[in-house]
Amino acid sequence: MINLSGIEPFASGYNRHCYRHPDDPALCLKVLRPENIEARFQRQAWPKKMLGRARIDDNRQELRAHQQQAIRALIKDGHNELVWAHLPQFHGAVGTSLGLANMSELLFDDHGVPGETLEHYLKHRGFDQPIRDAADRFCNWLLETGILTRNLLPHNLVIIDRGGQPELFLVDGLGAPAIPDKLATLPAWRQRYIGRRIRRFYLRLDWETGDQSTSWEASQKL
Ligand SMILES: Nc1ncnc2c1ncn2[C@@H]1O[C@H](COP(=O)(O)OP(=O)(O)OP(=O)(O)O)[C@@H](O)[C@H]1O
Ligand SMILES: [Mg+2]
Numbered sequence: 327m328i329n330l331s332g333i334e335p336f337a338s339g340y341n342r343h344c345y346r347h348p349d350d351p352a353l354c355l356k357v358l359r360p361e362n363i364e365a366r367f368q369r370q371a372w373p374k375k376m377l378g379r380a381r382i383d384d385n386r387q388e389l390r391a392h393q394q395q396a397i398r399a400l401i402k403d404g405h406n407e408l409v410w411a412h413l414p415q416f417h418g419a420v421g422t423s424l425g426l427a428n429m430s431e432l433l434f435d436d437h438g439v440p441g442e443t444l445e446h447y448l449k450h451r452g453f454d455q456p457i458r459d460a461a462d463r464f465c466n467w468l469l470e471t472g473i474l475t476r477n478l479l480p481h482n483l484v485i486i487d488r489g490g491q492p493e494l495f496l497v498d499g500l501g502a503p504a505i506p507d508k509l510a511t512l513p514a515w516r517q518r519y520i521g522r523r524i525r526r527f528y529l530r531l532d533w534e535t536g537d538q539s540t541s542w543e544a545s546q547k548l
Contacts, residue, residue: 343359360425477526529545
């Protein structure tokens, strides 16, 4: 078991804390924040509560998301590099003193510092041409691989320099948990689904770099 006591997370989202592996700085360990999972659970209407807490366990969903058909098929055919071109390499679940953690590649820059999120970049530098090109490459990769994701949010994408140019990596939000497996295997349906996620992503980028006078939720209804 990996002991995380006395270690501060290098970053945290709403649902998980992210730690650097104490024995390997190139690995990221994500553990659930039980208080937030519980709060999310309590906010659900009773029919959903009947389905239990496992349904909203982000680590469990992420494990399942890596088993999706597109990723399984690419790895089976030896296209590992293509899979990990925009995803941190994933190493599954491991035991820690803070419960089960999902272990993945930690994306860091030339100075060993964890990469900047797209959200942070947009706030400080705007949606400039190098990042527009990186976003286009990321979206083309989604269409090419057929990998399914949830809504693409700038705080879930990390920017890392690869081969002299910035590339986007999806660190959270892989998979399409609400979609039946059968449907997800149909290529035409998959392309339509991904196309919708991409259109929404660009809307989000416009909103994120605009004056944000309307909330994201409200801007969807305009
Ligand atoms: N593999 C990684 N390499 C570098 N930084 C990472 C990595 N994974 C996560 N991070 C950083 O940690 C933050 C939180 O991680 P993550 O999004 O997985 O947490 P979460 O709680 O599931 O998020 P949310 O609030 O979106 O549910 C990210 O926004 C990013 O800044
Ligand atoms: Mg996140």
